Amino acid sequence: xxxxxxxxxxxxxxxxxxxxxAARRLLYETAIRLIxxxxxxETTLRDVAQAANVSVGLxxxxxxxxxxxxxxxxxxxxxxxxxxxxxxxxGKWRDRFLFSLDTSLEIxxxxxxxxSALIPVLVSNAPDGLFSxxxxxxxxxxxxxxxxxxxxxxxxxxEKVAAALGRLLYLIHLAVLLWxxxxxxxxxxxxxxxxxxxxxxxxxxxxxxxxxxxxxxxxAGDRLFQEALIGEVQ
Numbered sequence: 001x002x003x004x005x006x007x008x009x010x011x012x013x014x015x016x017x018x019x020x021x022a023a024r025r026l027l028y029e030t031a032i033r034l035i036x037x038x039x040x041x042e043t044t045l046r047d048v049a050q051a052a053n054v055s056v057g058l059x060x061x062x063x064x065x066x067x068x069x070x071x072x073x074x075x076x077x078x079x080x081x082x083x084x085x086x087x088x089x090x091g092k093w094r095d096r097f098l099f100s101l102d103t104s105l106e107i108x109x110x111x112x113x114x115x116s117a118l119i120p121v122l123v124s125n126a127p128d129g130l131f132s133x134x135x136x137x138x139x140x141x142x143x144x145x146x147x148x149x150x151x152x153x154x155x156x157x158x159e160k161v162a163a164a165l166g167r168l169l170y171l172i173h174l175a176v177l178l179w180x181x182x183x184x185x186x187x188x189x190x191x192x193x194x195x196x197x198x199x200x201x202x203x204x205x206x207x208x209x210x211x212x213x214x215x216x217x218x219x220a221g222d223r224l225f226q227e228a229l230i231g232e233v234q
Contacts (some may be wrong), residue, residue, distance in 0.1 A: 036116075040070075042120055071134065071138075074137075090154065096153055098198075104177065163222075176194060
């Protein structure tokens with residue numbers, strides 16, 4: 001059982017010692033497991049402390065609320081995605097988008113049960129929802145992945161359109177993830193079929209980028225996205 005000890009320098013942030021890191025990891029993994037099994041609303045911090053065999057006071061030291069656990073999950077998953085896409089190959093934006101989408105699904109797959117239990121939180125206007133100011137650090141990390149997939153492509157459109165297209169591809173990626181979390185087909189076979197359909201449609205979508213009005217359409221859609229879900233327009 002982990003107990004609080006007053007060793008080391010005063011005022012040292014929790015989790016900085018090897019014991020602290022181990023305690024925080026235990027509590028984090030216990031919390032996300034229970035949320036996946038019982039649901040976010042049905043899981044209490046007392047449940048987490050009991051399952052981890054620690055005091056509630058020690059749990060509060062690392063995670064003062066369930067929201068803190070969710071933010072830690074967002075942080076871990078988005079940082080992992082950011083690290084993995086450094087291996088994104090050079091090529092056309094559609095191929096780079098599919099690489100990023102496949103990478104997202106691969107990273108999130110072990111956490112599917114927990115993320116499914118968090119759907120009511122993810123799509124809400126709560127402080128720990130996907131589009132809240134509190135979670136902006138995680139959202140912006142992943143959003144930049146999809147923007148970079150377009151901006152750094154061999155066939156990247158003009159700068160403003162490229163950034164806007166990247167943000168809209170980020171939205172498409174979120175729609176695919178929601179589909180995947182709700183997918184009841186065996187081993188989420190329908191999600192693989194959906195990604196295949198998107199891959200088949202992308203070459204035609206890329207060809208439309210040559211049309212003069214398509215850029216204006218993408219910019220208008222991007223403004224709606226930012227106004228409706230982020231609450232601001234760049």
